[in-house]
Amino acid sequence: MSVQWYPGHMNKARREIEEVMTQVDIVIEVLDARIPDSSQNPMLNTLRGEVPVLRLLNKKDLADKTRLNLWLDHWRGSETVLAHPFSTQDKADVNKVSQWVAQMVPHRGTAEKPIRAMIAGIPNVGKSSLMNALLGRRVAKVGNEPAVTKAQQKLKVTNGFQLLDTPGILWPKIENPDASYRLAVTGAVRDTAIDYEDVALVGLKFFMADYLDALVTRYKLKTVDADAYEVLKVIGSKRGALRSGGKVDMHKAAEVFLSDVRTGAIGPYVMETPEMIAREEILVEEAKALKEAKRLAKLAAAVPQRQQQQNREYRHDQSQPQQTDKQDDNQ
Known part of the structure; x- marks a missing residue:
């Protein structure tokens, strides 16, 4: 994100x-x-x-x-x-x-x-x-x-x-994409800057994995599909997020779910642990190292066209036999 x-x-x-x-x-x-x-x-x-x-x-x-x-x-x-x-x-x-x-x-x-x-x-x-x-x-x-x-x-x-x-400040770039989503789920990012459905699905996957009982209790779910999208659809239908014809409005369903998450209606939760963050930091550093290696490789391969032409001209000149000027003895 x-x-x-x-x-x-x-x-x-x-x-x-x-x-x-x-x-x-x-x-x-x-x-x-x-x-x-x-x-x-x-x-x-x-x-x-x-x-x-x-x-x-x-x-x-x-x-x-x-x-x-x-x-x-x-x-x-x-x-x-x-x-x-x-x-x-x-x-x-x-x-x-x-x-x-x-x-x-x-x-x-x-x-x-x-x-x-x-x-x-x-x-x-x-x-x-x-x-x-x-x-x-x-x-x-x-x-x-x-x-x-x-x-x-x-x-x-x-x-x-x-x-x-001091004014609330955010850093120019969040290197950990998972942290970006956690900030969005809890409401630190303006809702106009995010895709509601995308963020809701991330939050829903978290609750399905870590706080399933609270999720089931809140929405009175009889079964929980493995697909978070389908679960969000069920939540939307239960909470009246419907369009004409009975079709679930997924954006409205996402709004309902994120509102419940942010107000604590589903129950208390913490989205991260020190051990989890340590693992993510390792992955972030590995990703940064890989990105830098690719950047350097690209720079090394991207020899300017002018320099390539100069190299070709130099090799051509070096391959030609040396010629000396002949003087006209008759002059």
Whole structure:
């Protein structure tokens, strides 16, 4: 799946992050608990260097706790990473943020030396909701569409704690196509940038493989066909996604299914595990190496026509016998 999602304001956001990173003490990265790895921005990891990061796995109520714990175990022990399940709707979680930040930056936190925290995250993970919850008032626009926040804001939580918001940024190219689909399934990509049916089928295959019981219960399926397309057709017929004549409207069926996935109507889930991501990273690197090898081979084979002609002319000249000018003795 090819997604164009690097508009000008996201490019500008990258430059802004580079400029202010040296001024912050900690990064608060809001992640989607359903896709803990795919919702990370590798560009942010590069830009932050050794700056510690507090990873808030937001929408914890929509996530499978067993799988989420695999990610908490994966990050546990890191000196620069602290991760917690989180919900902006849970006041207890919101109240703990200051405590978690202070734990990561013990040398600051006074009025003279407040902790300067940058809130970051890809679009539609809950950054604005977190800011509003921390400040106890509506200061950031909240929406269910990606890329709502487009301007940088500096806000005071307490005398010893400041927030620096950054626009939601996505990296120019996602090298792992599976991650692209996971982002699309959970709603990080604008729906106008994707093919609904295509994304729904990917999501449906995932639920059929990993959360079949929840799928069967949600749609009261008596049998489950091995073909995800046929299953989506059944879901569409059960949920009224029909055209005249009783034919299933597959686009509408896809909308129904993806809406259920994103709202948690099917049940809690996590689409990836550390072990799975490790395997995918190996495949991505192998694909990159193969692509580079093909590129170099193509360059080597694509000798410019002019150079080829010059080579032919040179070989022709070298094959001709040497001739000397004869002088006319009669002149």
